[in-house]
Amino acid sequence: MLKKTKDQGAEETRQAFRFADELGPAKIIHIYEPTTALKAVVVVDNVAAGPSIGGVRMAPDATTEECFRLARAMTLKNAAAGLPHGGGKSVILADSKMPPSEKNKLIRAFACSIRDLVDYIPGPDMGTDERAMGIVKDEIGRAVGLPPEIGGIPLDEIGATGFGVSVAAEVAEDFCDLALKGARIAIQGFGSVGRHAARFLGEKGAVVVAVSDSRGSLADPDGLDIAALTALKQDGRSVTEHTQGTQADGDALIDADCDIWIPAARPDVITMQNVSRLRAKLVIQGANIPVTAEAENYLHEQGVLSIPDFIANAGGVICGAVEYRGGTQTTAMQAIEEKIRSNTRSVLQSSRESGLAPRQAAEDLALTRVRAAMALRRWS
Ligand code: NAD
DSSP states (O other), rough: OOOOOHHHHHHHHHTTTTTSSSSSOEEEEEEEEETTTTTEEEEEOOSSSSSSSEEEEETTTHHHHHHHHHHHHHHHHHHHHTTSSEEEEEEEOOTTOOHHHHHHHHHEEEHHTTOOOOEEEEEEOOOOOOOOOHHHHHHHHHOSSGGGGOOOOOOHHHTTHHHHHHHHHHHHTTTTTOOOOTTTEEOOSSSSHHHHHHHHHHHOOOOOEEEEETTTEETTEEEEOHHHHHHHHTTTTGGGGGSSSSEEEGGGEEEEEEEEEEESOOOBOOOTGGGGOOOOEEEEEEEOOOOOHHHHHHHHHTTEEEOOOOHHHHHHHHHHHHHHHTTTHEEEEEEEEHHHHHHHHHHHHHHHHOOOOHHHHHHHHHHHHHHHHHSSSOOO
Protein backbone atom coordinates (compact mmCIF):
# COMPACT_ATOMS: atom_id res chain seq x y z
CA MET A 1 0.00 0.00 0.00
CA LEU A 2 1.26 3.47 -0.85
CA LYS A 3 2.09 5.65 2.10
CA LYS A 4 0.59 9.14 2.00
CA THR A 5 2.67 12.17 2.93
CA LYS A 6 1.41 14.43 5.71
CA ASP A 7 0.65 17.15 3.12
CA GLN A 8 -1.46 14.79 1.01
CA GLY A 9 -3.44 13.77 4.10
CA ALA A 10 -4.06 17.41 5.06
CA GLU A 11 -5.20 18.20 1.50
CA GLU A 12 -7.64 15.27 1.56
CA THR A 13 -9.11 16.50 4.85
CA ARG A 14 -9.51 19.99 3.40
CA GLN A 15 -11.19 18.51 0.30
CA ALA A 16 -13.62 16.55 2.46
CA PHE A 17 -14.96 19.83 3.88
CA ARG A 18 -15.02 21.77 0.62
CA PHE A 19 -18.83 22.00 0.52
CA ALA A 20 -19.18 23.29 4.11
CA ASP A 21 -21.16 26.54 4.51
CA GLU A 22 -23.66 28.06 6.95
CA LEU A 23 -26.29 25.36 6.27
CA GLY A 24 -24.30 22.14 6.04
CA PRO A 25 -23.78 19.46 4.94
CA ALA A 26 -24.12 17.76 8.33
CA LYS A 27 -22.74 14.43 7.06
CA ILE A 28 -21.15 13.01 3.94
CA ILE A 29 -20.83 9.25 4.14
CA HIS A 30 -18.98 7.03 1.67
CA ILE A 31 -20.15 3.43 1.83
CA TYR A 32 -18.38 0.32 0.61
CA GLU A 33 -19.78 -3.15 1.27
CA PRO A 34 -17.27 -5.77 0.03
CA THR A 35 -19.59 -8.80 -0.38
CA THR A 36 -21.88 -7.07 -2.89
CA ALA A 37 -19.27 -4.47 -4.01
CA LEU A 38 -21.82 -1.78 -3.12
CA LYS A 39 -20.35 1.71 -3.47
CA ALA A 40 -22.57 4.55 -2.37
CA VAL A 41 -22.50 8.12 -1.10
CA VAL A 42 -25.05 9.64 1.29
CA VAL A 43 -25.24 13.36 2.00
CA VAL A 44 -27.36 14.54 4.91
CA ASP A 45 -27.38 18.28 4.33
CA ASN A 46 -29.42 20.13 6.94
CA VAL A 47 -31.71 18.56 9.54
CA ALA A 48 -32.84 21.63 11.52
CA ALA A 49 -36.49 21.18 10.44
CA GLY A 50 -36.47 17.41 10.93
CA PRO A 51 -34.92 14.26 9.51
CA SER A 52 -33.79 14.69 5.91
CA ILE A 53 -35.84 13.24 3.03
CA GLY A 54 -34.31 12.70 -0.40
CA GLY A 55 -34.11 10.19 -3.22
CA VAL A 56 -31.74 7.28 -3.82
CA ARG A 57 -30.25 7.72 -7.30
CA MET A 58 -28.63 4.75 -9.03
CA ALA A 59 -26.10 5.81 -11.67
CA PRO A 60 -22.58 4.55 -12.44
CA ASP A 61 -21.05 8.01 -12.87
CA ALA A 62 -22.65 10.04 -10.04
CA THR A 63 -20.23 12.12 -7.96
CA THR A 64 -20.07 13.25 -4.33
CA GLU A 65 -20.45 16.82 -5.56
CA GLU A 66 -23.63 15.95 -7.50
CA CYS A 67 -24.99 14.18 -4.43
CA PHE A 68 -24.27 17.24 -2.28
CA ARG A 69 -25.94 19.60 -4.80
CA LEU A 70 -29.03 17.38 -4.95
CA ALA A 71 -29.16 17.16 -1.14
CA ARG A 72 -28.94 20.97 -0.87
CA ALA A 73 -31.73 21.32 -3.43
CA MET A 74 -33.83 19.04 -1.18
CA THR A 75 -33.06 21.21 1.88
CA LEU A 76 -34.47 24.22 0.02
CA LYS A 77 -37.38 22.32 -1.53
CA ASN A 78 -38.51 20.78 1.76
CA ALA A 79 -38.15 24.12 3.58
CA ALA A 80 -40.00 25.99 0.83
CA ALA A 81 -42.77 23.38 0.98
CA GLY A 82 -43.02 23.95 4.75
CA LEU A 83 -42.28 20.30 5.59
CA PRO A 84 -40.82 19.14 8.92
CA HIS A 85 -37.87 17.67 7.02
CA GLY A 86 -34.38 18.66 6.02
CA GLY A 87 -32.65 17.70 2.79
CA GLY A 88 -30.61 14.62 1.97
CA LYS A 89 -29.72 12.50 -1.02
CA SER A 90 -27.83 9.34 -1.84
CA VAL A 91 -26.25 7.81 -4.90
CA ILE A 92 -25.48 4.16 -5.52
CA LEU A 93 -22.68 3.90 -8.07
CA ALA A 94 -24.07 1.20 -10.34
CA ASP A 95 -25.95 0.68 -13.59
CA SER A 96 -29.68 0.61 -12.79
CA LYS A 97 -30.32 -1.72 -15.75
CA MET A 98 -28.59 -4.67 -14.04
CA PRO A 99 -30.64 -7.91 -13.56
CA PRO A 100 -33.39 -7.44 -10.91
CA SER A 101 -31.98 -10.09 -8.52
CA GLU A 102 -28.59 -8.31 -8.41
CA LYS A 103 -30.26 -4.94 -8.04
CA ASN A 104 -32.37 -6.16 -5.12
CA LYS A 105 -29.21 -7.42 -3.37
CA LEU A 106 -27.49 -4.08 -3.84
CA ILE A 107 -30.51 -2.15 -2.54
CA ARG A 108 -30.71 -4.44 0.50
CA ALA A 109 -26.98 -3.95 1.17
CA PHE A 110 -27.46 -0.19 0.85
CA ALA A 111 -30.40 -0.28 3.29
CA CYS A 112 -28.34 -2.26 5.86
CA SER A 113 -25.50 0.24 5.52
CA ILE A 114 -27.73 3.21 6.41
CA ARG A 115 -29.62 1.42 9.21
CA ASP A 116 -28.23 3.73 11.91
CA LEU A 117 -28.35 6.87 9.81
CA VAL A 118 -31.73 7.78 11.28
CA ASP A 119 -31.66 11.40 10.12
CA TYR A 120 -31.99 10.24 6.49
CA ILE A 121 -35.27 8.92 5.03
CA PRO A 122 -34.75 7.50 1.51
CA GLY A 123 -37.19 7.87 -1.40
CA PRO A 124 -37.18 6.83 -5.07
CA ASP A 125 -35.16 8.74 -7.68
CA MET A 126 -33.60 8.05 -11.08
CA GLY A 127 -32.78 4.33 -11.28
CA THR A 128 -34.82 3.29 -8.22
CA ASP A 129 -38.55 2.83 -7.75
CA GLU A 130 -41.29 1.99 -5.24
CA ARG A 131 -40.21 -1.67 -5.20
CA ALA A 132 -36.68 -0.65 -4.17
CA MET A 133 -38.20 1.50 -1.41
CA GLY A 134 -40.26 -1.51 -0.30
CA ILE A 135 -36.97 -3.41 0.21
CA VAL A 136 -35.42 -0.50 2.12
CA LYS A 137 -38.52 -0.28 4.36
CA ASP A 138 -38.43 -4.03 4.97
CA GLU A 139 -34.78 -3.82 6.01
CA ILE A 140 -34.69 -0.67 8.17
CA GLY A 141 -38.29 0.42 8.70
CA ARG A 142 -38.04 3.83 7.04
CA ALA A 143 -38.53 4.96 3.40
CA VAL A 144 -41.09 6.93 1.38
CA GLY A 145 -42.54 6.30 -2.09
CA LEU A 146 -43.61 2.78 -1.09
CA PRO A 147 -45.80 0.28 -2.97
CA PRO A 148 -49.51 0.70 -2.10
CA GLU A 149 -49.63 -2.81 -0.54
CA ILE A 150 -47.50 -1.50 2.36
CA GLY A 151 -49.09 1.92 2.79
CA GLY A 152 -47.60 3.80 -0.16
CA ILE A 153 -49.49 6.55 -1.97
CA PRO A 154 -48.97 6.04 -5.75
CA LEU A 155 -47.91 9.62 -6.41
CA ASP A 156 -47.21 9.23 -10.14
CA GLU A 157 -50.53 7.48 -10.73
CA ILE A 158 -52.58 10.11 -8.88
CA GLY A 159 -50.54 12.94 -10.42
CA ALA A 160 -49.35 14.56 -7.16
CA THR A 161 -46.78 16.77 -8.90
CA GLY A 162 -48.95 17.65 -11.91
CA PHE A 163 -51.74 18.63 -9.50
CA GLY A 164 -49.33 20.94 -7.63
CA VAL A 165 -48.32 22.53 -10.95
CA SER A 166 -51.99 23.29 -11.69
CA VAL A 167 -52.43 24.88 -8.24
CA ALA A 168 -49.37 27.10 -8.86
CA ALA A 169 -50.97 28.15 -12.18
CA GLU A 170 -54.17 29.19 -10.39
CA VAL A 171 -52.23 31.39 -7.96
CA ALA A 172 -50.24 32.94 -10.83
CA GLU A 173 -53.50 34.26 -12.36
CA ASP A 174 -53.35 37.14 -9.87
CA PHE A 175 -49.76 38.01 -10.72
CA CYS A 176 -49.55 38.00 -14.52
CA ASP A 177 -52.84 39.28 -15.87
CA LEU A 178 -53.95 35.90 -17.12
CA ALA A 179 -57.19 33.96 -16.74
CA LEU A 180 -56.73 30.21 -16.47
CA LYS A 181 -60.12 29.66 -18.08
CA GLY A 182 -59.36 29.58 -21.80
CA ALA A 183 -55.58 29.97 -21.29
CA ARG A 184 -53.58 28.16 -24.01
CA ILE A 185 -50.98 25.77 -22.63
CA ALA A 186 -47.89 24.06 -24.08
CA ILE A 187 -46.34 21.16 -22.16
CA GLN A 188 -42.89 19.70 -22.83
CA GLY A 189 -42.85 16.05 -21.70
CA PHE A 190 -45.97 13.93 -21.34
CA GLY A 191 -44.93 11.64 -18.48
CA SER A 192 -46.27 11.55 -14.96
CA VAL A 193 -45.78 15.29 -14.38
CA GLY A 194 -46.80 16.56 -17.84
CA ARG A 195 -49.90 14.49 -18.50
CA HIS A 196 -51.40 15.05 -15.06
CA ALA A 197 -50.66 18.79 -15.25
CA ALA A 198 -52.55 18.73 -18.59
CA ARG A 199 -55.49 16.88 -17.02
CA PHE A 200 -55.81 19.11 -13.93
CA LEU A 201 -55.36 22.33 -15.94
CA GLY A 202 -57.97 21.11 -18.43
CA GLU A 203 -60.37 20.61 -15.51
CA LYS A 204 -59.73 24.25 -14.51
CA GLY A 205 -60.78 25.45 -17.97
CA ALA A 206 -57.39 25.79 -19.71
CA VAL A 207 -56.83 24.46 -23.24
CA VAL A 208 -53.75 22.37 -24.00
CA VAL A 209 -52.67 23.45 -27.49
CA ALA A 210 -49.22 21.77 -27.76
CA VAL A 211 -47.40 18.84 -26.15
CA SER A 212 -44.18 16.93 -26.77
CA ASP A 213 -42.34 13.81 -25.71
CA SER A 214 -38.91 12.38 -26.55
CA ARG A 215 -40.04 11.65 -30.12
CA GLY A 216 -41.48 15.00 -31.16
CA SER A 217 -44.26 17.54 -30.67
CA LEU A 218 -47.92 17.90 -31.58
CA ALA A 219 -49.98 21.10 -31.78
CA ASP A 220 -53.60 22.06 -32.35
CA PRO A 221 -54.77 25.65 -31.67
CA ASP A 222 -58.29 24.34 -30.96
CA GLY A 223 -57.04 22.10 -28.14
CA LEU A 224 -55.73 18.54 -27.94
CA ASP A 225 -57.57 15.53 -26.58
CA ILE A 226 -55.70 14.87 -23.31
CA ALA A 227 -57.48 11.59 -22.53
CA ALA A 228 -56.58 10.19 -25.98
CA LEU A 229 -52.94 11.30 -25.64
CA THR A 230 -52.73 9.77 -22.16
CA ALA A 231 -54.09 6.47 -23.49
CA LEU A 232 -51.43 6.50 -26.24
CA LYS A 233 -48.62 7.06 -23.71
CA GLN A 234 -49.98 4.33 -21.44
CA ASP A 235 -49.73 2.02 -24.45
CA GLY A 236 -46.01 2.84 -24.67
CA ARG A 237 -46.53 5.00 -27.78
CA SER A 238 -45.72 8.63 -28.58
CA VAL A 239 -47.97 11.71 -28.57
CA THR A 240 -46.85 12.18 -32.19
CA GLU A 241 -48.84 9.06 -33.17
CA HIS A 242 -52.11 10.88 -32.42
CA THR A 243 -54.20 11.52 -35.54
CA GLN A 244 -55.30 15.05 -34.52
CA GLY A 245 -53.06 18.17 -34.82
CA THR A 246 -49.83 19.08 -36.54
CA GLN A 247 -46.64 17.16 -35.85
CA ALA A 248 -43.15 18.67 -35.64
CA ASP A 249 -39.81 17.96 -34.00
CA GLY A 250 -39.45 18.37 -30.24
CA ASP A 251 -37.67 21.72 -30.53
CA ALA A 252 -40.75 23.27 -32.16
CA LEU A 253 -42.55 23.21 -28.81
CA ILE A 254 -40.52 26.25 -27.73
CA ASP A 255 -42.17 28.31 -30.49
CA ALA A 256 -45.71 27.21 -29.55
CA ASP A 257 -48.25 30.04 -29.60
CA CYS A 258 -49.45 29.80 -26.00
CA ASP A 259 -50.03 31.70 -22.73
CA ILE A 260 -48.42 29.17 -20.38
CA TRP A 261 -45.34 27.04 -21.11
CA ILE A 262 -44.66 24.08 -18.83
CA PRO A 263 -41.34 22.21 -18.98
CA ALA A 264 -41.96 18.69 -17.60
CA ALA A 265 -39.13 16.63 -19.06
CA ARG A 266 -35.38 17.39 -18.91
CA PRO A 267 -33.03 19.86 -17.19
CA ASP A 268 -31.62 22.96 -18.98
CA VAL A 269 -34.14 23.02 -21.84
CA ILE A 270 -34.48 26.82 -21.81
CA THR A 271 -31.15 28.58 -22.23
CA MET A 272 -29.91 31.95 -23.54
CA GLN A 273 -29.81 30.31 -26.98
CA ASN A 274 -33.57 29.75 -27.19
CA VAL A 275 -35.28 31.77 -24.43
CA SER A 276 -36.23 34.66 -26.75
CA ARG A 277 -38.37 32.22 -28.77
CA LEU A 278 -40.80 31.60 -25.88
CA ARG A 279 -44.14 33.33 -26.48
CA ALA A 280 -45.81 32.63 -23.13
CA LYS A 281 -46.57 35.09 -20.29
CA LEU A 282 -46.10 32.41 -17.67
CA VAL A 283 -43.64 29.52 -17.29
CA ILE A 284 -44.34 26.91 -14.59
CA GLN A 285 -41.34 24.68 -13.94
CA GLY A 286 -42.64 21.13 -13.56
CA ALA A 287 -39.22 19.56 -14.31
CA ASN A 288 -36.15 20.08 -12.13
CA ILE A 289 -33.83 22.95 -13.22
CA PRO A 290 -35.37 23.23 -16.71
CA VAL A 291 -34.31 26.88 -17.13
CA THR A 292 -30.69 28.07 -16.79
CA ALA A 293 -30.01 30.88 -14.31
CA GLU A 294 -29.24 33.37 -17.12
CA ALA A 295 -32.40 32.47 -19.03
CA GLU A 296 -34.46 32.79 -15.85
CA ASN A 297 -33.10 36.32 -15.30
CA TYR A 298 -33.84 37.15 -18.94
CA LEU A 299 -37.47 36.02 -18.48
CA HIS A 300 -37.78 38.19 -15.37
CA GLU A 301 -36.40 41.22 -17.24
CA GLN A 302 -38.88 40.62 -20.08
CA GLY A 303 -41.80 40.51 -17.63
CA VAL A 304 -42.45 36.78 -18.11
CA LEU A 305 -43.42 35.18 -14.82
CA SER A 306 -41.47 31.97 -14.17
CA ILE A 307 -42.41 29.89 -11.13
CA PRO A 308 -39.30 28.05 -9.87
CA ASP A 309 -39.14 24.27 -9.85
CA PHE A 310 -38.83 23.75 -6.11
CA ILE A 311 -42.02 25.77 -5.52
CA ALA A 312 -44.14 24.43 -8.40
CA ASN A 313 -43.07 20.77 -8.44
CA ALA A 314 -43.06 20.06 -4.69
CA GLY A 315 -46.23 17.92 -4.94
CA GLY A 316 -44.25 14.68 -4.99
CA VAL A 317 -42.23 15.33 -1.85
CA ILE A 318 -45.27 16.71 0.01
CA CYS A 319 -47.04 13.45 -0.88
CA GLY A 320 -44.03 11.47 0.45
CA ALA A 321 -44.07 13.38 3.74
CA VAL A 322 -47.81 12.69 4.18
CA GLU A 323 -47.25 8.99 3.38
CA TYR A 324 -44.43 8.82 5.97
CA ARG A 325 -46.94 9.83 8.66
CA GLY A 326 -49.47 7.22 7.55
CA GLY A 327 -51.71 9.72 5.70
CA THR A 328 -54.05 8.85 2.85
CA GLN A 329 -54.24 9.93 -0.78
CA THR A 330 -56.98 12.42 0.13
CA THR A 331 -54.92 14.05 2.87
CA ALA A 332 -51.91 14.15 0.53
CA MET A 333 -53.88 16.05 -2.16
CA GLN A 334 -55.23 18.46 0.49
CA ALA A 335 -51.68 19.09 1.80
CA ILE A 336 -50.38 19.70 -1.75
CA GLU A 337 -53.19 22.14 -2.50
CA GLU A 338 -52.74 24.06 0.75
CA LYS A 339 -48.94 24.22 0.74
CA ILE A 340 -48.38 24.98 -2.94
CA ARG A 341 -51.14 27.60 -2.89
CA SER A 342 -49.71 29.45 0.08
CA ASN A 343 -46.02 29.09 -0.87
CA THR A 344 -46.56 30.19 -4.49
CA ARG A 345 -48.50 33.20 -3.26
CA SER A 346 -45.79 34.14 -0.71
CA VAL A 347 -43.05 33.87 -3.35
CA LEU A 348 -44.90 35.83 -6.04
CA GLN A 349 -46.01 38.49 -3.55
CA SER A 350 -42.48 38.92 -2.27
CA SER A 351 -41.10 39.02 -5.82
CA ARG A 352 -43.65 41.70 -6.75
CA GLU A 353 -42.81 43.81 -3.69
CA SER A 354 -39.02 43.48 -3.89
CA GLY A 355 -38.60 43.40 -7.66
CA LEU A 356 -36.46 40.27 -7.25
CA ALA A 357 -36.88 37.36 -9.66
CA PRO A 358 -39.21 34.65 -8.27
CA ARG A 359 -36.28 32.22 -7.88
CA GLN A 360 -34.43 34.68 -5.65
CA ALA A 361 -37.61 35.31 -3.65
CA ALA A 362 -38.16 31.54 -3.34
CA GLU A 363 -34.59 30.92 -2.17
CA ASP A 364 -34.94 33.73 0.37
CA LEU A 365 -38.18 32.18 1.67
CA ALA A 366 -36.57 28.73 1.97
CA LEU A 367 -33.39 30.07 3.60
CA THR A 368 -35.37 32.14 6.10
CA ARG A 369 -37.24 28.99 7.11
CA VAL A 370 -34.06 26.90 7.41
CA ARG A 371 -32.36 29.61 9.50
CA ALA A 372 -35.43 29.96 11.74
CA ALA A 373 -35.43 26.17 12.27
CA MET A 374 -31.68 26.25 12.99
CA ALA A 375 -32.21 28.99 15.59
CA LEU A 376 -34.43 26.60 17.55
CA ARG A 377 -31.74 23.94 17.79
CA ARG A 378 -29.53 23.45 20.83
CA TRP A 379 -26.35 24.76 19.16
CA SER A 380 -27.84 27.92 17.69
P1 NAD B 1 -41.42 10.62 -16.86
O1 NAD B 1 -40.27 9.75 -17.18
O2 NAD B 1 -42.68 10.04 -16.35
O3 NAD B 1 -41.80 11.50 -18.15
C1 NAD B 1 -40.86 12.24 -18.87
C2 NAD B 1 -41.51 12.65 -20.20
O4 NAD B 1 -40.60 13.51 -20.86
C3 NAD B 1 -41.80 11.48 -21.15
O5 NAD B 1 -43.02 11.73 -21.80
C4 NAD B 1 -40.64 11.56 -22.15
O6 NAD B 1 -40.98 11.03 -23.41
C5 NAD B 1 -40.46 13.05 -22.21
N1 NAD B 1 -39.17 13.51 -22.72
C6 NAD B 1 -37.94 12.98 -22.53
N2 NAD B 1 -37.02 13.68 -23.20
C7 NAD B 1 -37.69 14.69 -23.81
C8 NAD B 1 -37.30 15.76 -24.65
N3 NAD B 1 -36.02 15.95 -24.97
N4 NAD B 1 -38.27 16.61 -25.11
C9 NAD B 1 -39.56 16.42 -24.78
N5 NAD B 1 -39.98 15.43 -23.98
C10 NAD B 1 -39.06 14.57 -23.51
O7 NAD B 1 -40.84 11.71 -15.84
P2 NAD B 1 -41.65 12.59 -14.81
O8 NAD B 1 -41.78 11.86 -13.52
O9 NAD B 1 -42.86 13.15 -15.47
O10 NAD B 1 -40.60 13.75 -14.52
C11 NAD B 1 -40.37 14.79 -15.45
C12 NAD B 1 -39.46 15.83 -14.80
O11 NAD B 1 -40.06 16.32 -13.61
C13 NAD B 1 -38.09 15.34 -14.37
O12 NAD B 1 -37.20 16.43 -14.48
C14 NAD B 1 -38.26 14.99 -12.91
O13 NAD B 1 -37.03 15.05 -12.21
C15 NAD B 1 -39.16 16.13 -12.50
N6 NAD B 1 -39.97 15.87 -11.30
C16 NAD B 1 -40.79 14.79 -11.23
C17 NAD B 1 -41.57 14.61 -10.09
C18 NAD B 1 -42.55 13.45 -9.98
O14 NAD B 1 -43.32 13.45 -9.02
N7 NAD B 1 -42.59 12.52 -10.91
C19 NAD B 1 -41.48 15.50 -9.01
C20 NAD B 1 -40.62 16.61 -9.12
C21 NAD B 1 -39.88 16.79 -10.28
